[in-house]
Amino acid sequence: MNMVDIKTKKVDQQELLMEKSIQSVITAIDEFDFDNITTIVQNCLDEGIDPLQIIQKGISKGLDIVGEKFDSGEYFLADLVMAGEIVNEVMPLLKENMNPGQSGQKGKIIMATVEGDIHEIGKNIVCMLLDANGYEVIDLGVDVTTEKILEKAKETGAHVIGLSCLLSTTIDGIKNLVESLEKEGIKNEVKVIIGGACTSEGLKTEMGADAYAETAIDAVKIVKNFTESGIAV
Amino acid sequence: MEGKTVDRVPTFCAGLEDRTFNEVLGQPLLKSSKLFLNPVAGMICNKWGPKITKPLVQPQISAGMEKRIKAAAELGFDATWALYDETFVILNSKKMARYYGSIFDAIDDGFGNITYMYSGPGITSRDEFEAWPYWPDADEVAQRSYKFYSKIVKKYGEKICLCGQASAYGIQEALLWTIGFEKVPIWVRREKDLVARFIDLAEELCLKTNMAMMDAGIEIILQSDDFAFKTGPMMNPKMINELFGPSYRRLIKAVHDRGGKYILHSCGDNTLLFDMFIDWGVDGLHAYENTSTVDIFNEKKMHGNQATIIGGVGIDYLLTERSKHSEIVDEVKMLIEKLSPGGRFLLGPIHGMSNMPAAKLKTMIDAAHEYGRYKN
Numbered sequence: 286m287n288m289v290d291i292k293t294k295k296v297d298q299q300e301l302l303m304e305k306s307i308q309s310v311i312t313a314i315d316e317f318d319f320d321n322i323t324t325i326v327q328n329c330l331d332e333g334i335d336p337l338q339i340i341q342k343g344i345s346k347g348l349d350i351v352g353e354k355f356d357s358g359e360y361f362l363a364d365l366v367m368a369g370e371i372v373n374e375v376m377p378l379l380k381e382n383m384n385p386g387q388s389g390q391k392g393k394i395i396m397a398t399v400e401g402d403i404h405e406i407g408k409n410i411v412c413m414l415l416d417a418n419g420y421e422v423i424d425l426g427v428d429v430t431t432e433k434i435l436e437k438a439k440e441t442g443a444h445v446i447g448l449s450c451l452l453s454t455t456i457d458g459i460k461n462l463v464e465s466l467e468k469e470g471i472k473n474e475v476k477v478i479i480g481g482a483c484t485s486e487g488l489k490t491e492m493g494a495d496a497y498a499e500t501a502i503d504a505v506k507i508v509k510n511f512t513e514s515g516i517a518v
Numbered sequence: 519m520e521g522k523t524v525d526r527v528p529t530f531c532a533g534l535e536d537r538t539f540n541e542v543l544g545q546p547l548l549k550s551s552k553l554f555l556n557p558v559a560g561m562i563c564n565k566w567g568p569k570i571t572k573p574l575v576q577p578q579i580s581a582g583m584e585k586r587i588k589a590a591a592e593l594g595f596d597a598t599w600a601l602y603d604e605t606f607v608i609l610n611s612k613k614m615a616r617y618y619g620s621i622f623d624a625i626d627d628g629f630g631n632i633t634y635m636y637s638g639p640g641i642t643s644r645d646e647f648e649a650w651p652y653w654p655d656a657d658e659v660a661q662r663s664y665k666f667y668s669k670i671v672k673k674y675g676e677k678i679c680l681c682g683q684a685s686a687y688g689i690q691e692a693l694l695w696t697i698g699f700e701k702v703p704i705w706v707r708r709e710k711d712l713v714a715r716f717i718d719l720a721e722e723l724c725l726k727t728n729m730a731m732m733d734a735g736i737e738i739i740l741q742s743d744d745f746a747f748k749t750g751p752m753m754n755p756k757m758i759n760e761l762f763g764p765s766y767r768r769l770i771k772a773v774h775d776r777g778g779k780y781i782l783h784s785c786g787d788n789t790l791l792f793d794m795f796i797d798w799g800v801d802g803l804h805a806y807e808n809t810s811t812v813d814i815f816n817e818k819k820m821h822g823n824q825a826t827i828i829g830g831v832g833i834d835y836l837l838t839e840r841s842k843h844s845e846i847v848d849e850v851k852m853l854i855e856k857l858s859p860g861g862r863f864l865l866g867p868i869h870g871m872s873n874m875p876a877a878k879l880k881t882m883i884d885a886a887h888e889y890g891r892y893k894n
Contacts, residue, residue, distance in 0.1 A: 319704065358790075363753040367703040403623060403635050406699045407747075453834045454628055454873040482748060482785075483834045485809055499811075500749050 303334055307343045314347025315354075317367045319374065326375045336379040337419075344372055344379075345418050352414075352502040362410075365501060369413035376416065391419045392444040392512040395437055397429035398481075399450045399458025407481055408449035410501040418505055420512075431461040438466070438475055445508050448494070450481040456488065463493040476511050480504055527858050527890030528596035528679075529883050530828050530866030532783075532804065534874070536582065536631035539589035541876035549630035550578070560611035567608035576604045580666060587674050593876065594883045597679035597864060599740050599783075599804075602666045605659060605685040605723075607652055615640055617654035618687065618720065619647070620695035627872040639698035647712050656723045659685050660730035667734035681740035681781055684727035688743020688784075689720040690752075690762050699752070706761070713761070721765040728773060738779045740804070741769070746786030748810045755790050763798060770799035781828065785869065787812040792821055802826035807868045809834050818857050827857060828864040831882055833871045843881045850885035858890065865890065 306329045313322045329339050351368040354360040396412050398405055405427045416422045423441060425433060438446060448459055459479055466472040479489055480498040489497035496511075498504035540546065553559065562570065583602050590598035605617040614622050619640040627633040641647050663684035670680060687695075693716055697705055705713055728739050745751055745758060753761075770780045781802040782795055787810040788803075795803060803821075806814040806829045814830055821827075830853045831837060836846050850865065857863040865886050867874070 317703075319707070358750070361751050361754050362747055363699075363703045363757075366700050370700060370704060401628065403625075403637055409700065453838055453871060482807075483809060485834070488834070 303329075303332065306332055306334060307339065307346075310339060310343030311347040311350065314344065314368050314371055315350045317364070317371060319367070319371050322371050322375050323378065326378060330378075330382055336382045340379060340417075340419055344375075348372065348414060348417055352505070355500070355502055365414075366410060369410060369417065372417040373413060391421075392508070393421045393423065393441050394445045394447060394508060395423045395425060395434060395441070395443045396447045397425040397434050397449070398427040399448055399455050399462075400428055400430050401455040401458065402450055402452050403427040404449070404451040404481070407451070407501065408447070411447060411449075411480070411498075411504045414501055414505045415508060418509070420508065431458060431465050434462055435465045435469065438471065439469070443475055445476045445478060445511055447478045447480065447498075447504060447508075450479060450484055453483040456483065456492065459488075459492040459494055478504060478507055524861065525892055527854050527886055527892075528864050529594070529886050530681075530804070530864040531590040531593070531595040531598040531879075532829065532867045533599045533601060533870035534586045534589050534879075535633065535870055535872040536627060537629040537872055538874050538876050538879070539582075539585045540629075540631070542589035542592050543585055550582075550632040551626040551630050554624070554632050555611070555626060563608055563611040567610050571606070571608045575608055579603060583666075584670065584673075587670060587678070587680065589876075591674050591678040593879055594887075595678060595866070597681060597738075599870075600667075600670060600680040600682045600736070602663055602670075602682070602684045604662060605654055613637070615652055616687075616692075616695065617652045617659075618692045618696050619650050619652070620692070629872065631872070633872055636695060639696055639701070641696050642698070642701070644709060644712060647709075647716075653719065654685075654723055656719075656726040659723060660726035663727045664730040664734050667731045667736050671735035675735060679738065680736055681738040682731040682736040683740045683742060684731050686720070686724040686727045686741075688741055688745075689717055689724065689765055690745060690758065691743045692720050693717070694752070702753075706757070717761065717765055721769065724765075724769050725772060728769065729776075732773070732776050732778055737777070738781060739773050740781040740783060742783040744783075744785040745791055746784055746788045746810070748786055748807075750787050750811070751790055752786075755794060758791065759794055763794070766798045774799065781826075786810045789813070789817070792817060792825075796821060796824050800825055802828050802864070804828040804866075805868050806830055808832035814853075815856050818860075818863070822857075822860055822862055826862040826864060829866055829868045830857065831865065831867050833867050833869050833874060837867055837871070837874050837878045837882065839873070839875055839878075841878065843878070846878060846881045847885040847889075850882055851889045854886065854890050858892070861892075 309325050313325050355365050394415055396408055398408050412422045412424050450456055476495040478496045478498055479494045484497055486497050496507045498507055587598055587600050606614045608614050612624055621637050621640045622634040623637040624632055624634050641650055694702055773780045779801040781804055782800045783804040785805050785807055789812055803825050806812055818827055835841055836849055
């Protein structure tokens, strides 16, 4: 065995070890291993794995699997939330170890519950999943005025705005925002996605939004589609 | 509810909010938000909120609950959700706490009336659970419920079928409100004893208030407990059954033992849960939210002879200002055509909502009367 072979073997072994460690992150998320996720991620960092790689190859992949199982009916909303909570538990640790500018590279997303509505569970789940998928999430909270969303969109150059709306009494918030974006001439630069109990494909068309997300997983898929295809970046 | 033949499809009212009952009964001289959401009332609530809840605020809420029932009868509904809701305490001018441990905001409904909206959990840790100061006294709540329903049955019992729910919210829903939906899966794993204590406490309140309502003459108990969201159950059905099934079986049996009927209201798509609900013993199921992925017509085929289907009419568009009366009539005709064969169908809104115009409900009821006659 010559030196090149030895070096190659060492690299292969290292890669194998890294793959194994990343796989344990995926498994921990898929199996909701709340108790051990921090140790698993810390081990990955100790092995010298880049935090961004842990997010992209481990956490995102784990969430994708949970999302697929949710779509197929094997997992339920509480499971999705549990996976999100597990990710939340380790994101600060990963962010701490990142180089400045590494976080939120995939795109900027503004999230808000429309004016007059203070329901936030659905919105929070979407925020959690987007954050875990490497997006910069600007969560404006609940009962947010059109003016505030518009101001934030202009200030941050956000690529997507996600509007949550549970009550049919508050759907004007969607229309007002779409009209304001048009008036400001930035409607083509930022995509508006709606979701929540009273929303539908029909309402999306009626209000002039760009997309309707039936579930939190759908919302992430739509955002990915908008940002990765260049529609919203 | 018993599967017996009736002459036409009955209509069910899923609760009327202030805007709607004020349209039916006449506008009050002073709207409730003017009365309560002003600086003077705010100062009083901030200073003495918990103390004034029982003597001053709860009677106002009860009067509103009675107005809902009265307006439903006047509109011509055959049955109504008769809610009585006094298990809360005013914390300050903007917030109230449910006895169960959750926090709600008092807000204007957009029509000058006060309404309340869930704002978050009241309990976030074991220490807070132990220290929560407002856990309900089930006997006291049951006694107050008895007084309210005795009066209601006497006044409206002959005019409209009253489906009672007294201050006891669904066990699962109350748990979600109290500790926050995001934390439930974690608590179920890590704080099993507290979850079990909470469920026992909620079951006791439901049982005692149900029996009090039946003592007062209520024959149908309606329990709201949103087990699902837009596309499916909140939790794994197996987990739902293990956690809440035993309580619901006991509660439903107690109602059946006294000759009563039991309706469960659950928003969202409950397709994966209907078999379980029926197994628990429910007689009727309400909501079948049209904006969810539930297929009410398929449910009629699957379970139409086991549980009465109640609801079907959307509040996202049809029962709002935005719809045309003719659209409501068309929807009612279609629902009756598809869901009435074989009986066990009550037509009505899938939910209450503060922006529902009384005129649209009237159109729905009139259409049900016109097109809902059963042929002999």
